[in-house]
Amino acid sequence: MTAVATAPPRARRRFTGSVGLLALPIAAWLVFFFIVPFGLILWYSFGEKPSLYVTHSNDVLSLARYVEALDPAFLTTFWRTTQIAIVGTALCLLIGFPIAYWMAVKLSPRARGIVLALVLVPYWTNFLVRTIGWQITLSPEGFLSDFLNGIGVLNGPLQVLYTQQAVQLGVVYNYLPLMILPLYVALERMDHRLLEASRDLGGNWWSSFWRVTIPLALPGIMSGLLLVFVPLMGDYITPSVLGGASGSMVGQMVAGQFQRAQNWALGSAMAICLMLAILLVVILFGVLFKLIGVALARFRHLGDLDRAGAIS
Amino acid sequence: MTTTVDRPTERAAETRDEPVARKHRTPLGDVVLGIWGVAGLLFLFFPVLVIVAYSFNTGRQLQSWDGFGLDSYANAFNNPTIVATIQVSLMAAAGSAVVSTILGSFAGVALARRGGRWAVWLVALLGLAMVTPEIVNAVSLLPWFVTLGADWGLSIFNLGQVRLVIAHSLFACAVVTFIVRARMAGLNESLEEAAADLGAPPVQRFWTITFPLMRPAVISGALLSFTLSLDNTVLSSFVSVAGSTPWPVYVFASLRSTLRPEIAAMSTVMLLLTLAVLALVAIVLSRASRKTGDGSGLAQTLAGG
Numbered sequence: 001m002t003a004v005a006t007a008p009p010r011a012r013r014r015f016t017g018s019v020g021l022l023a024l025p026i027a028a029w030l031v032f033f034f035i036v037p038f039g040l041i042l043w044y045s046f047g048e049k050p051s052l053y054v055t056h057s058n059d060v061l062s063l064a065r066y067v068e069a070l071d072p073a074f075l076t077t078f079w080r081t082t083q084i085a086i087v088g089t090a091l092c093l094l095i096g097f098p099i100a101y102w103m104a105v106k107l108s109p110r111a112r113g114i115v116l117a118l119v120l121v122p123y124w125t126n127f128l129v130r131t132i133g134w135q136i137t138l139s140p141e142g143f144l145s146d147f148l149n150g151i152g153v154l155n156g157p158l159q160v161l162y163t164q165q166a167v168q169l170g171v172v173y174n175y176l177p178l179m180i181l182p183l184y185v186a187l188e189r190m191d192h193r194l195l196e197a198s199r200d201l202g203g204n205w206w207s208s209f210w211r212v213t214i215p216l217a218l219p220g221i222m223s224g225l226l227l228v229f230v231p232l233m234g235d236y237i238t239p240s241v242l243g244g245a246s247g248s249m250v251g252q253m254v255a256g257q258f259q260r261a262q263n264w265a266l267g268s269a270m271a272i273c274l275m276l277a278i279l280l281v282v283i284l285f286g287v288l289f290k291l292i293g294v295a296l297a298r299f300r301h302l303g304d305l306d307r308a309g310a311i312s
Numbered sequence: 313m314t315t316t317v318d319r320p321t322e323r324a325a326e327t328r329d330e331p332v333a334r335k336h337r338t339p340l341g342d343v344v345l346g347i348w349g350v351a352g353l354l355f356l357f358f359p360v361l362v363i364v365a366y367s368f369n370t371g372r373q374l375q376s377w378d379g380f381g382l383d384s385y386a387n388a389f390n391n392p393t394i395v396a397t398i399q400v401s402l403m404a405a406a407g408s409a410v411v412s413t414i415l416g417s418f419a420g421v422a423l424a425r426r427g428g429r430w431a432v433w434l435v436a437l438l439g440l441a442m443v444t445p446e447i448v449n450a451v452s453l454l455p456w457f458v459t460l461g462a463d464w465g466l467s468i469f470n471l472g473q474v475r476l477v478i479a480h481s482l483f484a485c486a487v488v489t490f491i492v493r494a495r496m497a498g499l500n501e502s503l504e505e506a507a508a509d510l511g512a513p514p515v516q517r518f519w520t521i522t523f524p525l526m527r528p529a530v531i532s533g534a535l536l537s538f539t540l541s542l543d544n545t546v547l548s549s550f551v552s553v554a555g556s557t558p559w560p561v562y563v564f565a566s567l568r569s570t571l572r573p574e575i576a577a578m579s580t581v582m583l584l585l586t587l588a589v590l591a592l593v594a595i596v597l598s599r600a601s602r603k604t605g606d607g608s609g610l611a612q613t614l615a616g617g
Contacts, residue, residue: 019421019422019425019426020422020426020428020430021422022418022419022421022422023418023419023422023423023430023431023434025414025415025418025419026415026416026418026419026434026438026485026489027419027434027437029415029481029485030437030438030441030482030485031437033453033456033478033479033482034437034440034441034444034449034482035437036456037449037452037453037455037456038448038452040452040455040456040459041451041452041455044455055455056455095352096352098345098348098349098352099348099349099352099353101345102345102346102348102349103349106342106345106346106349115349115353117594118353118356118357119353119356120590121357121360121587121590122356122357122359122360123356124539124543124586124587124590125360125543125583125586126542126543126545126560126579126582126583126586127543127545128543128545128560128563128564129360129363129563129579129582129583130359130360130363131359132359132363132374132563132567132571132575132576132579133358133359133360133361133362133363134359134362135375135571136359136362136363136366136374136375137358137359137362139375141375141376142375142376143377173355173356173359176352176355176356177356180352205341226443227443230443230444230445231443231445231446233445234444234445234446234447234448235445235447236446236447236546237545237546237564240564240567241567251445251447254447254448254451255447255450255451255550258451258454258550259550264455267451268451268452268455271447271448271451271452274445274447274448275444275445275448278445
């Protein structure tokens with residue numbers, strides 16, 4: 001009996017001991033092609049562009065590129081980027097939550113699978129091509145412009161393309177699936193009987209929503225916000241296709257330094273600033289959510305006390 | 313005694329009442345929610361449908377509709393530049409799929425079978441690779457490839473195809489890892505243990521037991537890496553070298569001049585290819601979950617669950 005009981009763990013240990021090593025190649029790959037390159041631009045950001053034909057030099061180390069990066073033009077674009085990203089993330093949540101809720105709670109399991117596939121299809125369509133679809137739609141000589149003129153809503157060509165509003169629409173569209181998917185997963189995992197219980201116990205729609213649905217969906221909301229906000233801050237395609245001069249974002253400025261100006265030192269400093277800003281906002285969001293969580297718990301606790309007091 | 317008798321009847325009365333009450337109360341909310349959901353789906357499909365519709369435009373400019381016809385498809389397939397970019401894209405996608413699948417499958421097995429302190433770090437590294445804005449990856453890979461290729465004399469890193477495969481694999485190998493991990497975590501180790509008890513050496517155990525179990529995840533991971541690589545624009549436009557321009561970079565570059573209907577036509581063809589691949593993924597995953605009764609769905613995996 002003891003032999004039977006002890007044999008499997010020993011065998012498993014022997015097997016899994018070597019299994020751990022299987023993670024080494026990917027770790028080496030990511031360190032060599034992801035971490036080290038990032039370290040390289042971090043190093044370049046302390047250097048300079050010595051002459052017209054040289055992209056970078058680290059002979060003199062200074063923080064001068066960061067000072068240069070944070071000039072008014074960059075800060076204006078940076079502020080616009082942050083604005084677009086925060087408004088875009090919030091809109092994705094507001095638009096995406098009811099969709100995810102509808103999919104996870106209201107649909108039958110069979111319909112759920114089909115609708116999920118329908119959400120995934122545009123998501124897997126080429127990002128650039130989808131954005132060009134909006135460019136066609138919003139262009140002054142496009143069909144939407146003609147249609148709006150035809151029904152008399154608009155007088156003259158549609159003037160939305162190459163503005164900040166066009167970029168805002170584009171990013172909400174492009175990142176909406178990244179919000180819907182984690183929300184859907186969280187809401188689908190939720191035990192629906194909890195909602196019924198809440199209703200049976202006298203909770204109205206509003207209180208069940210705030211005290212059952214939202215707390216259970218919170219992990220999904222948080223990963224959705226992260227998945228939308230972080231890539232949105234660094235978006236380069238959407239503003240290039242829809243933004244023009246008045247709707248440009250930081251990603252384009254970073255790209256410009258590497259592709260046109262050939263100033264790798266300054267471009268690196270801009271990229272590092274972008275990463276730091278994203279990190280800062282994510283940390284702020286994290287703290288904010290922790291506070292909301294504490295407040296929700298407090299609120300719930302107070303509510304319970306209140307009810308207890310009312311009963312006694 | 314009376315209470316125990318009473319309570320069931322009370323509850324029965326409630327449950328009998330409830331559906332009626334709910335039927336009265338919910339329709340409006342449900343209808344609004346349903347309309348919102350359907351409108352959301354239409355919103356998501358809208359620009360895709362626009363592209364497909366405009367691929368039949370016979371005009372010279374994509375934005376201004378001229379007439380309906382298949383000219384743009386013929387023009388696209390007769391344009392040697394476009395065909396060359398498609399070839400570059402398909403080859404890079406295949407290469408990236410191979411690299412990401414090998415790296416990701418190993419890592420997925422390792423994570424599912426053996427946690428530990430390093431696992432947290434690996435997951436953090438993979439997560440970081442997935443969430444870092446592409447533009448930052450792109451601008452850091454470009455100088456690194458130049459350093460490796462020009463300064464250190466490793467000429468393999470001057471090849472456009474090699475650069476594309478490496479760049480595309482960074483995100484894709486993380487996706488494959490999470491898919492394989494989700495699959496392996498849903499299966500218990502008893503079969504492997506049984507094989508071990510019966511004296512099978514580790515390598516044989518892997519090929520006869522472990523690999524067949526993880527095969528659906530490996531196949532879908534490979535197919536997803538393939539489509540991810542086909543779609544990649546930002547990384548490609550930084551690391552690709554003249555002579556090996558992939559399709560999305562060609563499209564992106566032609567935005568600066570004029571967009572012609574050929575672009576929409578070839579994009580529609582590529583969309584159909586992506587859809588076919590996705591359908592394969594769905595079939596492989598659903599067959600696998602039906603066989604083992606494990607429902608680690610695609611959305612769950614994609615959402616990082």
